[in-house]
Amino acid sequence: MNADRQAVTVVGLGSMGSALAGALLDRGHPTTVWNRSAGKARPLVDRGARAAAAPREAIEASPVVIACVLDYAALHTVLDPVAGSLAGKVLVNLTSGSPEQAHEAAAWARSHGADYLDGAIMTTPPGVGDHGMMFLYSGPHAVFEAHRPTLAALGDPLHLGADPGLASLYDSALLGLMWAAMTGWLHGAALVGAEKVPAADFTPLAIRWLTTVTGFLTTYAPQVDAGRYPGDDATVDVQIAAIDHLLHAAKARGVDNALPELLKSVMESAKAAGHGPDSYASVIEVLRKPVEAR
């Protein structure tokens, strides 16, 4: 323990909550933990944590309370009965949820006299404590700044704005990018795998290619903001021609084409809206309208 380090309580000791508490202990924060099933606390107690016997005792132990439970229903089950203990505390809620749930939780915390930061953890449990990993926060800037040194024990803390819903909004947007990228990568691995290319050979090229793709994103971001999509580098028409090679090659090798077929249909919607000669960034125009409205 380190006397100049903020005391922190962690509520919820699933694999992520346990990783959070472990990172705090590693940085010398006096750390109190609580979990519904007490057995989860044992490895942390062995590393120097104090196990609280009940939620109220956990909250009263520290000025900063980090909550990381299964969902908002679990959050309220734990905290509602002891809401009176939150006055004067900072509740840092790292439970996954929607922006709307974050707004409600922020209002609920304020009504009980607590400061509130909503957060999202952009890594898996083994990445917690690594300064390269992003932890996204939203809520009052002053509250974030006051506790930045503590939050830095968990990863690289980034403040997105005062609206408490922003962290979970970004979280969903970034996870959507991850699922799309991971599924696209797996589709590619299945395709080359049909020709006996190991995923371990394909993946370094895929990772290097993603660096090239991030260059395209950097080019396209200001196009999205300007609503103008000059197709100087590559057009939607060119992409539509190229995706047929993928569909053909994958079909011939028994690889499910649902993902590239959907991507082609999105490109064709953009073309139908007049974006054939524009850059791929123009596809955002058709994503902004629900399918029924196309």
Next chain:
Amino acid sequence: MNADRQAVTVVGLGSMGSALAGALLDRGHPTTVWNRSAGKARPLVDRGARAAAAPREAIEASPVVIACVLDYAALHTVLDPVAGSLAGKVLVNLTSGSPEQAHEAAAWARSHGADYLDGAIMTTPPGVGDHGMMFLYSGPHAVFEAHRPTLAALGDPLHLGADPGLASLYDSALLGLMWAAMTGWLHGAALVGAEKVPAADFTPLAIRWLTTVTGFLTTYAPQVDAGRYPGDDATVDVQIAAIDHLLHAAKARGVDNALPELLKSVMESAKAAGHGPDSYASVIEVLRKPVEAR
């Protein structure tokens, strides 16, 4: 011009072919160009290229002939009448197509006494000549090695193997990853954009997040090759729970959910196949079967 540099002919002067010829000129290669519509050659002639009057003259001008035309139909329209001139040359075919088309072109070139490399350009025309950009080649290793210094004028040349279809197979696989990632990024930009977050603010975080995601790919590649997917870091079940937050947040903001709905259905197919407690890499098991077979 540089006397120790290989003379090269470029057939096809669309934006990509023109970029290839320009990169060769920049590195001092004696460069002959030909295009169906002769006007495209003019800017390159101004930079030192020689414009051939006809395909035969173009091919006879250099031991290395790089072809970059619209498609394989265009390739054969240009080269079939002058196939006899290819004997003893190296044909480097950078025309986009399928692995099957590459196999046929390789056999055709061999039947006319030419060496053949198939290639794929993993950048847009403005990236040609940049050593960070990948150029993928497949075909005889000795032919690749003999011409590597010339190919290095265009970008970073990587040899994938002797099978001439490998370059276009990897090309399709990598483009599929690109379309998935770019569409996922645009979906995220549309989602945060609904809350007035500029794409220029979201994109640096998206790019940093992709670096974290590439760490997941590095973890998952050997799982794919082993056919075992331990869910130590995050399970398919966890992803299914999280994607509902994205669907909810996007629907509430009028963003088209076709992509995340498809991704969720793929995850649910993996769960139905028993992969709920496994890592996301297990999703490849359902991609290997066509939809009808699920």
